[in-house]
Amino acid sequence: MAFIENKILEITDNELRKxxxxxxxKLKEKTQFGLVFEQHIPEVxxxxxxxxxxxxxxxxxxxxxxxxxxxxKINNDDVELRSEQDRSIISVRLDEVFGVKKFGDPIFPALIPMDYVDNDSDVTHTLIEADNFHALQLLEYVYPNKIDCIYIDPPYNTGSKDWKYNNNFVDEKDVYRHSKWLSFMKKRLNLAKHLLTDDGALxxxxxxxxxAHLIVLLEEIFPGHECNVVIVNHHPQGAGGDNISRTHEYALFLTPKGKKVLKGKREEGVAEEWSLARSGRDRRNYRFGRPNSFYAIHVDPETLExxxxxPKLGKDDEFSxxxxxxxxxxxxxISKKDNSQRVWRYERSSMIKKIDQNLIKxxxxxxxxxxxxxxxxxxxxFSNWYGxxxxxxxxxxxxxxxxxxxxxxxxxxxxxxxxxxxxEAVLQDxxxxFVLDFFAGxxxxxxALALLNSSDGGKRKSILITNNEVSEEEGKSLEKKGLYPGxxxxxxNGICRAITFPRSKFILNGKRDNGDILEGFYSTGKTLALEKTRKVTQLGFVDGKTLNGKLKKQLVSLVGITQTKIKATTPFFVDEKNNKCIxxxxxxxxxxxxEIDGKVNLTNFYIATTNSSAFRVIKEAIQESLGTYVILQDEEMPLSKGFKENLAYFKLDFLDPNExxxxxxxxxxxxILWMMAGAKGNPxxxxxxxxxxxxxxxxxxxxxILLQENKFRDFHSxxxxxxxITIFIVTNSEEAFFEMKSEFSTNKVMRLYHNYLKNFEINRYWR
Known part of the structure; x- marks a missing residue:
């Protein structure tokens, strides 16, 4: 097309050129550029x-x-069928057929309760067993522009029969494998985009x-978004491929252009920590040199608060x-070494401010x-996640x-x-x-969401959607026994009932149905500050002051200290990069x-002396000068603790609109109404x-929900x-509905069943 446009510019006749x-x-506006693939219709x-x-x-x-x-016709247990293809008639038993829906057919969904995990919480997750296309149509009615994050792990289309199209597993021999996958994904992503909030992320x-195909498809469906690619090194031992053993996969983050949606780990709190008492030989570090910095700090011995x-003390005042x-x-x-009266780092008025700011511990x-x-x-x-x-x-x-x-x-x-x-990158604030996963697996x-809530006190809710398919091998085995879906x-044996729901129930309860508690630990995402004593080691096999430069270099190399600038006259050396000194x-x-005063990052000290008494004095002086230090360690939580969150499990069904x-x-x-009202409590x-x-x-x-109009006054009161509160009013009269709606202070008032029926009749078109 660009070549043709360049040739048009060469036309000398202005009217013809225009x-x-x-x-x-006009052709460009109608023609799809970029990703071109077969639109497989219909999907059944x-x-x-x-x-x-x-x-x-x-x-x-x-x-x-x-x-x-x-x-x-239906005659008791027999049914007469007419082929949609050649109009031929056949008769079979009723239990030999099942209902189907073409994509684009109007559907009137319902949710049938299957189970409920009740942990007496105000956070309730929702699991829907369904084909995800029809479930997404339902959610478009329930949560339009209300989902903050959609996370999906769709089939990768590897050719190893990892997904179905029209109820058949797709393998590598299928010449339409890629276009079927793209058609399959496009239908679902077109629905999903209507669920996201203005700053929501996919x-x-x-x-x-x-x-590569997916990124181009996303650019077509979400033109107002940008796609950021993260490489996730999830399989360090490598797998697959004749030429390259793959160790990675990708996480695509689709976010609105111009909006700061993604944030890495939050960093706050302690940046540095050091001893509050001054040390060293300078007179300013003693009471007589800075009397205003000598006073008592009161500590609760039970809580360490x-x-x-x-009170303020003069330089010679007695104190209790x-x-x-x-x-x-x-x-x-006061020095523990020689009982000398030292000073705090801050004068009394400054110390009070620091205490008020919770900066003293x-x-x-x-x-x-x-x-x-x-x-x-x-x-x-970062664009590369590894570890x-x-x-x-x-x-x-x-x-x-x-x-x-x-x-x-x-x-x-x-x-x-x-x-x-x-x-966490999307939801930590x-x-x-609301989080949706329509390939819940x-x-x-x-x-992950329950663990995130546990770590930061959140009340985020997830909506999971998964079908209840069995593997190809399992399906063949069941068919041999005369069993079919339903x-x-x-x-x-399907994925939802055998894996998704049990796993969700077990992790929320912290135990299995038989009472066995779950073993193992989660990393909570939090870090614990642990107080550690600085390590002071005597190198008692050598008198360091007698060594020449070459031997000193050999000695520091032995303990992992850099040899840079080590000379024969060097009395000590501080290697701050490696937190060591000698x-x-x-x-x-x-x-x-x-030299080491205030250098709180130093944690390992080596004293090259054969004099054990001198070593003990030096060790005490180092520990008094710098005190203990703090290291950060990942906090763990046992799986057996579970999560104080609920789970409502439903199966998608379809209704007769007349009923x-x-x-x-x-x-x-x-x-459905329960979900629209925020999915709170036990439905x-x-x-x-x-x-x-x-x-x-x-x-x-x-x-x-008002079911009888003549009880409106009592209901309203x-x-x-x-x-x-979310209010639903059942009425056949549009005029009566708006009259009743006007009397409520909330604007969350909807009409049943007209609102429901109208929505699903309208939303039957292809996307």
């Missing part, structure tokens, strides 16, 4: 448990799902088989070392430290085995901390976010102590099957003052 140029412009989805009625669209359990039939795990400071009347310990800057051995705090900032999100944290064997396959107590039949689960870090996203024995001449200890309009399917629509507690109730109000005040 005419052709305008026509080319099995509905195994749907009610078969006359005019239902069905397929044969022993046939291809793409060979479709329309139900003509994260997709993918590998080399489709990453700083409670205040003692006994506990205060409140029982607080008085701590003075007392250690278990009652030494005091000053903490220099940094402002909150974030590390950048044991992302190992899919250790934190994916092995973790799943710990959760189930045995090897789980699920290939290539994602490493928990890969998902954790990806979610969004503690009440083994349930790693819920696990049979209880088949369904219990004293050769034990008679130069005063100069050595002045909906007549109010006959209220209980099946109720979970099973909303059901009332015993009587025709005039209205329903949830216990937590998040949801209210009960719900109008409840904050953040």
């Amino acid at each position: 005419t052709i140029s305008d026509e080319v412009k 989805v099995p509905i195994y448990n749907s009610k078969i009625i006359v005019k239902s669209l069905v397929a044969l359990k022993k046939g291809k799902i793409t060979d479709l039939y329309r139900v003509k 994260i997709i795990a993918i590998d080399d088989y489709e990453v 700083i409670k205040g400071v003692g 070392t006994d506990d205060t009347e409140e029982g607080y310990k008085r701590i003075y800057p 007392c250690t278990p051995n009652f030494s005091l430290k000053v903490i220099k705090k940094s402002n909150t900032k974030y590390r950048p999100v 044991s944290r992302y190992n899919a064997g250790t934190h994916g396959t092995d973790l799943l085995a710990k959760i189930f107590g045995e090897s789980a039949d699920f290939p290539y689960p994602k490493a928990l901390y890969t998902v954790y870090d990806a979610l 969004k503690k009440e976010a 083994s349930g790693t996203t819920l696990n 049979h209880p024995e088949w369904d219990k 004293l050769f001449d034990d008679t130069q200890v005063d100069l050595f102590l002045e 909906v309009a007549l109010g006959k399917q209220f209980n099946k629509i109720l979970p 099973q507690k909303l059901y009332n099957e015993n009587e025709r109730i005039p209205y329903l109000i949830s216990e937590d005040g998040s949801l209210a 009960k719900v109008n003052e409840i904050n953040n």
Whole structure:
């Protein structure tokens, strides 16, 4: 096209040039540039448990799902079918067919409760067993522009039958493999984009088989977003490929252009920490040199909390070392070595300000430290993630085995901390976010989100969607037994019921159904500050001050200190880069102590002396001068602790719109209304099957439904003052609905069933 446009510029006739140029412009607007692939239509989805009625669209359990039939007659257990292809008529048993939906057909979804994990929490996750396209259509109604983050790990299309199209596994021999995958993904991503908030992020795990195609597809579907690629080194031992053993996969972060959405790990708090008492031989470090910096600091001996400071003292004033009347310990800057009266780093007024700012801390051995705090900032999100944290064997396959107590039949689960870090990059400042995963697999996203909530006190909720397919091998084995999808024995082996839900339930409860507690530990993402004593080592086999330069270099090399600038006359050497130092001449200890004063990063000291008495004195002086130091260590949490969060598990079903309009399917629509009201509490507690109730109000005040218009006044008096409540009104009259709606203070008022039916009738088009 660019070549043609250049040739157009060479046309000398102005009118002809303009005419052709305008026509080319129209062609460009209609023509797809970049990624071109077959749009496979239709994609057909099995509905195994749907009610078969006359005019239902069905397929044969022993046939291809793409060979479709329309139900003509039903006679008890037999059914007469007409082929959609050649109009031929066949008769089969009713239990030999199942319902199907073409993409684009209108659907009227319902959620059937399957199970509930109740941990008495105000955080409830949702798991939906369904084909994800129809589930996404439902979520577009429930959560339009309300999802803060979508994380998906779709099939990688490796050719090893890792996914199905039209109910058939796609293998490497399928010439349409790539275009089927792209068509499959495009339909779902077109729906997903309507769910994201304005600053929401889409994260997709993918590998080399489709990453290039996927990036171009994302650019087409999300023109207002940018795609950032992160390399995740998840398989350090390497796998696959005749020429290259792959050790990596990718995480694609799709974020709105011009918005700062991604943030690395938060860094705040302690930047430095050092002893509060001054040391060294300078007179300014003694009471007589700086009397205003000598006073008591009061510490609660039980909690080590700083409670205040003692009175101002003159340079010769006497002072009490006994506990205060409140029982607080008085701590003075007095040397433990020689009882000399030293000084604090700050005068009394400055010290009070530091205490008020929580910058002074007392250690278990009652030494005091000053903490220099940094402002909150974030590390950048780097484009290459590596390390044991992302190992899919250790934190994916092995973790799943710990959760189930045995090897789980699920290939290539994602490493928990890969998902954790990806979610944290988007959500660390969004503690009440909604997260969606519509390729939920083994349930790693819920696990990672629960761990993130536990680490930072968040109340984020996840919505997981997964089908209940079995592997090809398992499917063939079950078919030999005469079993097909929809049979209880088949369904219990499906991914949702055998892996996703059990894993989610076990990790929330911290134990399996048989009562066995889960073994192992999570890394919480937090760090613990552990107080450590500086290591002082005597090199008693040599008198350092007698060594020449060459021997000194050999000695420092022995203990891992750099040889740079070591000379024969060097009495000591400080290697701050490696946090080490060495004293050769034990008679130069005063100069050595002045040199290391304040260098709190030094942790390892080597004293080259044969004099053990001198070594002990030097060791005490070093430890008094610098005190202890703090190291940061990853905090761990046992899997057995579980998470105080709930999980509602549903199966997607489809309703007859006429029955909906007549109010006959209220209980099946109720979970959808529960989700729209924020998915709070146990949805099973909303059901009332015993009587025709005039209205329903949830216990937590998040949801209210008026079922009988003549009870409006009573209903209004009960719900109008409840904050953040979502209200549904069942009425056939549009005029009556708007009249009732106008009397509520909230704007979250919707009409049933008209709103529901209208939405799903309109949203039946292709995307």
